[in-house]
Amino acid sequence: MTDQLAKLQQQLSRTPDDPELHYELGRYYLQTKQANAAESAFQHALQLVPEHPQILMQLGNVASLRGDETLAATFFRRSLAQDKQQADVHFNLANSLRKLGQTALAIQHYQQSLQLDPQDAECHNNLGNAYREQGQLDLAVASYARALQLNPKLLHAKVHWIHQKQHMADWQGLEQAIAEVRYALQALPQAQIPPFAFLAMPGTSDQEQLACASRWAQQHYAHIQPLAPPAAKSAGARIKVAYLSSDFRKHPLAYLVTEVIAAHHREQFEILLYSNSHNDQSAEWHAFHAAADQWLEISNMTDEAVAQHMRAAEIDLLVDLTGFTQRSRSGVAAYKPARKHVNWLGYPGSMGMLNGVPLYDAIIVDEILAEVALAEKAIILPCYQPNNARRPTTDAGSRHSHGLPAQGFVFCCFNQSFKITPEVFACWMRILKQLPGSVLWLLEGNVWAAKHLKNAAMALGVAADRLIFAPRTSIEQHIARQQHADLMLDTAPYNAHTTASDALWQGIPLLTVHGSTFPARVSTSLLKQLGLEECICQDWQALEQRAVMLAQTPAALAAIKARLQNHANRLFSPDNFCCQLEQAYQQLLLPSG
Template sequence: MDERLKEAVSLHKKGALMPAQAIYRDILRLHPRHADALHYLGLIALQQGQTQAGVELIGQAVEIDGCQVPAMSNLAMGLLQLGRHVEALGCYNRALQLRPEAIELHYNLANALLGLNWHDEALRACERALKIKPDDAALLQNRGTALLLLHRYQEAITDFERVLALNPDNPEVLNNRGLALAALGNYDEALASYERALAQQSDFTDALNNRAIALTSLNRNTEALASCNRALALKPDFADAHNNRGNALRNLHRFEDALASYERALRSNPNFREALQNYGAILFVSGMFEQAAHAYARLLQLAPDEDYVLGSLFSCLLRCCSWAQYAQLKERLVQMVRAGKRAATPFSLLNASDSPADQKRCAQIYAADLFPGRAASPRPGARHRHDKIRIAYLSADFHNHATAYLMAGLFEAHDRRRFEVCAVSFGQDVHDEMRGRLQRAFDRFFDVREKSDIEVAQLLREQEIDIAVDLKGFTFGNRTGILAQRAAPIQVNYLGYPGTMGADYIDYILADRHVIPEEERQHYSEKVVYLPDSYQATDSKRSIVQQVPGRGQVALPESGFVFCSFNNCYKITPAIFDIWMRLLQQVPGSVLWLLEDNRTASASLRREAAARDVDPGRLVFANRMNQGEHLARMKLGDLFLDTLPVNAHTTASDALWAGLPVLTCLGQSFAGRVASSLLHAIGLPELVAKSLEQYEELALRLAASPSRLAEIKARLAANRASFPLFDTARFCRHIEAAYMHMWERYQKGDAPEGFAVP
C-alpha cells in the first residue's frame, strides 16, 4: 500500500492528476479511512476547482488524523475559498500549535488575515513569526503590507526597505513602498519607486495605475493619462485605471472624456464608490445637476457615511431647486459636522448653516483631511528684505470671471513704488479681453497649471514672495495645497471664499466690521484684519453698454413692477421663495426676473410657484450674457431681492454699479452679511433688513411707493461717485496699508495679530 501511495504522490507532483486520482481512489476502496489518500484526493479536488468536495475530503482526513499539519493547512486554504473564514483561521491556529516553528504556516496565516482585511491580526501574526526568523523577506513584506493598510506608513516603508535590501528587484514591494510614500505626500519618491517596479515588470498594471495617481498628484496629468492608457491596454476592464484616467482628464478640463472614463469604470465595477463619487463631481461641474444628484444618492445607498457625499447631494438638489429633502438634509448635515464628521465641504455647508461656529468646524475638518499643513513657517533668519513688498495673488480666475471683475482695478492701482505684484494662475489659459488686461496689470504673471503644489510653493519661495493672497479659498478649482506648504511667510484669505479656512497656515482674513462683527472673531482661525469701508474690492472702470434693451427684448412685460434676483439658483431657499411668491401675490402685475442658471432649476421654480398659487408665467428667466450687456439690462429691474443665508456678492456689486437698489436681509455668517457691507459703503443702510419679516415688509412698501424707490435710485446714482464702495483708489490705499502692517509685524518677528486699518 505504501508503494502505491508513493506512486500516486509522484504522479501528483508531476501534474498527472487523473492517474494519481485513480490510485488514491483505489486505496480508499480498500482502506476508506486512509488519511493520506483522503488528503491528497481532496487536494486534487481543490486544484480542479471542486472546492466543496476538496474541503469535505480533507476534513475527513483531519478528523482521522488530527496531527496532519499539511492537511490542516490545505483545509484552511479550501475553507477560505468557501468564505468560511473563522474555520480556516482555526485550522491554521491548530496547525501552529502542532508546529509553532513552521514559518510557512505563519506566512499563510498572515496572508489569509490580510485577504480578510483583518490587518491588526495579520500584523500580530507576522510579528510572532519574525521572532522566529527575523530576516525572512516574505514575512517582512507581509508585515509591511499590514502596516501600510493600517496607515502606519513610515513603519511600512522601513519594512519594505529591509526587503529591498535583500531583494532590490521585487516589483510588488517597490509598488507597495510607492503607495506608502504617496500616502505621506512624497509623490516624487513614490513615482521613482513605481518606475523601479515597472523596470522589473513592464506589464505590472497595478504599478502603472499607481504611477498615474502619483503623476496626477504632481499635476503631470498628460503623463498620468498615458500611464493609465498603458495599464488599460494590458487590462481593458481595469476599473481603477479607468477612474484614474478620468481624474487626469478632469484636471486637463476634458470633462466629456472624463465622464466617459468614469462611466467605463462603473461598467467594470458598478459599486466602485470612488468612481461613483468622481462621476457625480464631473456631472456637477458639467452642469448636469440632476444626474449628479442621482449618482450621489446611489453612492449614499452603498455607503451612507461616505466622506462629503451628503453635502454634495445637498448642493446638487439646491442647484436643481429641488427642495423636497431640504429641511431633512440641512439638519442632518449640521448635526454631522457638529459631531466632527466629514459630511460636507465648507462651501456646500454655507447654505445649510448660517452659524459661523458650524462653518469653522467644517473648515477645520476639511482642511485637516485634504490640505494638512506640510511645512513649518520660514524661520526668522530667512526673512527677505526688499525695496518693495512682494505680493502674489493666487487664483484660477484670471479671465472673465466674477473675481476678476472685482479685482482688476486694484491690480492696476497698486503703488509700484512700494509693491511688486505678481499673479499665480492655476486656471485655464483663457484668451479673453480680461486675461489680456490682467497680464498687463501684473509685474509678473506665472502660469502654474502644470506644476505641483510643492513646485508652486517652491516657486514662490524662489521669488521671495512676502505675502501670498489666496483669492479662491474653498471654492471650485482651488489649490489650497500650495498654501499648506507654507509658500510665503504671510498668507492671506481674501474674497473668493466668504468664511474661515480653518487652517493654521492661513495667517489673516481681510474683512470689515459688517461681515465679521468683533464678537464673531473667535469663529475664524485667521487673524481678522478690518478694512474701514467694505472688504470687497471693486473696479471703477467697469463699462456698461450704453444701449439699454427694451423690456420686450428681455421677455419682460411692458408694464408692471420688476422684482429681480440674478443670484445663482443654489442660493434660493424655500423660505426666501415663499416671501417672493407672497410679494407677487400682493403686487398686481409684478414679475420676478431670475437668472436662467439651468433648465432643471427653472422648471422646478415654475412648479414651486404654481404650488403657491402664483402663475408660473410671472417668473421670467434671463439668459447669461457678457458683462457689459448684463449690467445694462439690470437697469430694467426695479428692486433686487437678495437671498439668505448666502447673499449676493459680486452680483450685488453689479446691481449697485448698474443703479439697481438691492434689498438684503442680514444673516449671521460672513456669506449672509456681504450685501449689508456693500450697502453701508454706498450709503444705503436702510436697505438692510434685520429679519425676514422686515425684509418682506420693506420690499412690499418699496413696490407700493414709486416715489420712495425713485428717491433711493437717485441717491444710489449720486453716491456711486462719492461714497467709498466704488472708489478703487481709496480701497487700494486701505488694502496696501493692511499689507504693510502685516509685513512690518513679520519683519519685527511678531506673530500675526488682528488689527484695523484706520
C-alpha cells in the same frame, strides 16, 4: 518607524530583487503621502517588472499626489495599454482628466470603470461631479443618489447631491439631508464635506462653517511639509505681492479686483499674478495680464512647484483669490512660501486651521464680517469687497424686449439658483401677491430651476408667468438690462456678492436680511458702505414689509436711488480701495503684524 516599514525593509535587505516587496514598500509610502519615497520604491519595482500595469498605476497615483495630473494620466494610460480591464485605473485616469479640464473624456472612463465594477460608490460620485461640470445636473443628481444607495456613509456624495438639487431649485429632501451633514461634521471626523457647498446650506452656523473648512484643510493638506522660514527681507526692497487665482479670465472676479491690482503703487509694490486659468482670449484676461509686473501660468505646475517658485521669487504676501472654490490651489499656502499668507474675496469665509495653526495668516474683511468666527487674523477695511470704477455695458433695449411688463413693478434677483431657499422664495411670493401687476425677474440658470420655481410659485398662489427668466447673455448686455428693474431682493444664507455690486452700480437698490455667517453678511457690508442702512432688514418679514412699502411709495424708492447715486463712489473707487489695501499689507508685514 512603524513595524510594517521595518519588516519590509528587513525583507528587502535579504531579497533586494523582489519586485513585490518594492511594490508593497511603495504602497506604504503612498499611504503615508511620502511621494518621493513612494516613487523610488515603485520605480525599483518597475525596473524589475517592466510595464507592469499595477506598478504603472501606482506611479500615476504618486504623480497625482504631487498634483502633476498630466504625468499621472500618462502613467494610467500606460497601465491601461497593458490591461484595459482595470476598473481602478479607468477611475484614476478619469479623475486626472477631470482636473485637466477634459471632462467629456473623463466621463467615458468613469463609465468604463463602472462597466467593470458597477458597485463602486465613489466612481458614481465622481461621475456625478463630471456630469455637473458638463451642466447635466439631472444626471449628476442621479449619480450621487446611486452612490448613496451603494454607500449611505459617503458624505461628500450627499453634499454634492444637496448642492446640485439646490442649483435645480428642487428642495425635496434637502432639510433632512442637511441635518445629516451637520451631524456628520460634529460626530464623524472622517467625513469629507466640501466647504463651499456647506456655506449655502440653510441653518449652518459660522462656527460650523469654520469647523468644516478646518476639516477639509486637514484632510487635504496635513501631509504637506512647510518650507523653512524665509530669509530676512532686504531693507528698502519693494513689497512683492503674489495674487493667486483660478479666475483671471472672464469671471465675476474681473469686475471686482482688476483695477485694484492695476492701481498698486509700483514704487512700493511689485505685483505677480499666478494664474491657474486658461487664456480665454477675453478682454478681462488681457486686463489682468496687463495689470501684472510678472504673469505666471501655473495650470501645469504642482502646488509644491508653485510654492518653490514663490519662495525663489522672495514673495512677501501670497493673496489667495480663489480659496475653497472651483479649481482651488490653496495647497500652495500649506507650504508657507511667503512671509504672510492672505485669504481674500474668492471664498466667503474662513479657510480654517491646519495642524493647529491657521492655514492663512490673515483674512481681509470689514467690521461687519469681522464679527463671525475666523481662524485668520482679521484685516479690517472700510468694506471688504472691491469694485472696478465701471462695468462693461451696452444698449439696454426696452422692457418689452426683455419680456417685462411696460408698467408693473419689477423686482429682480440675478443670484445663482442654488442661493434660493424655500423660505426666501415664499417671502418673494408673498410680496408679489400684495402687489398686483408686479413681477419677479430671475436669472435663467438651468431648465430644471425654471421649472421647479414656476411650480413652487403656483403652489403658493402666484401665476407662473409672473416669474420672468432672463436668458444667459454677454456681461455687457446683462449689466445694461438691469436698469429696467426697480428693486433687487437678496437671498440667504448666501447673499449676492458681485451680483449685488452689478445692481448697485446700475442704480438699483438692494434689500437684504442681516445674517449671522460670512456669506449671509456680504450685502449688509456693501449697503453700509453706501449709507443705505434702511435697506438692511432683520428678518424676512421685515424685508417683505419694506419691499411692499417701497413698491407702493415711489417717492421713498426715488430717495434711496438718489442717495445710492450720490454715494456710489464709496463702493466703486478702486484707487481709494488700493490705498487702504496697501496700508493693510504694510501693517501685516511689520514684525508685530
